[in-house]
Amino acid sequence: MTPSQLPRRTTVRSVALATAAVLSVAALSGCSSNTLADAQPTVTEAATTSTTLVPATTSTSTTTSTTTSTTTSTTTTTIWISPNWEPVGKWEGDIVAVNRRSGSDTTVVQMRLTQLGFWTGNPDGQFGHATVQAVMAFQKYVGLEATGRVDQATADALEAMDARAHGDSDNGNLVEVDKGLQLLFIVVNGKALWTFNTSTGSGVPYEEVNENDPSKIEKGDAITPNGLWQVNRERPDGWWEGDLGEIYRPKYFHGGIAVHGMRSVPNYPASHGCVRLSLPAMDFIWDNNLIPVGTPVWVHD
16 A cells, blocks of 8 residues: 555645634533544646647748747646645554554554554553554544554555644644544644544434433533634543543533543544543643643634
């Protein structure tokens, strides 16, 4: 498989990250785990072709002569490289289809995923939860079934990909949530620093008992709203009781909608509207201050 065969979207949109007041919209204060299951650069070709044909001129007397002048066509190709594209080259060597086995071959898989921008934790050869999530994120990015297992198609794609993963953002510092891909990008100076598997709102209407006040019934549609928002509050340590269940170390960006850790981060939209990450990924984000209060959050399809 060559990089050009990877079915990655190439549209790049610039996001103007002006500081804006965050819309105040009534929303629920958490997401539940009780009822729901667990690149290419843009290339623009501008072709300019010019052909000038000088008509034949014939003069006749006692002899006839013909003169023909032809200018051949020329084509100019302009290649535009997106500012969020970071080449790393193809992998030199073989990547083994390890499935979910631990060992030295898995260390190579982890090193390659890290090089491509997918967070795996420490490359220790253990095919743990962080590695499963990173493999799922990679598979989503290149258009493979997100199983979390390194089969031969995944191994081949890991070898062939020649640039770090990136979203549509190419300017500023922000969190980009791509609901179409179900991926979260940490963007620094217009480039994706890390790419994570995520699970956003399922889109399914719900009606559930309020976890904090059983006399109340919570109703709504499980939607993660599109828009440019901003992290406005956070809870730093451990699990917190939301109206719809426990959430881990949340970073709120739109009412009760937050980026937070969860035990279950499947390969499809499953939340009440929040943006789920794995528990190790959420700890990593907090430990490295990757989403401080004030960080813009761009949610799009």
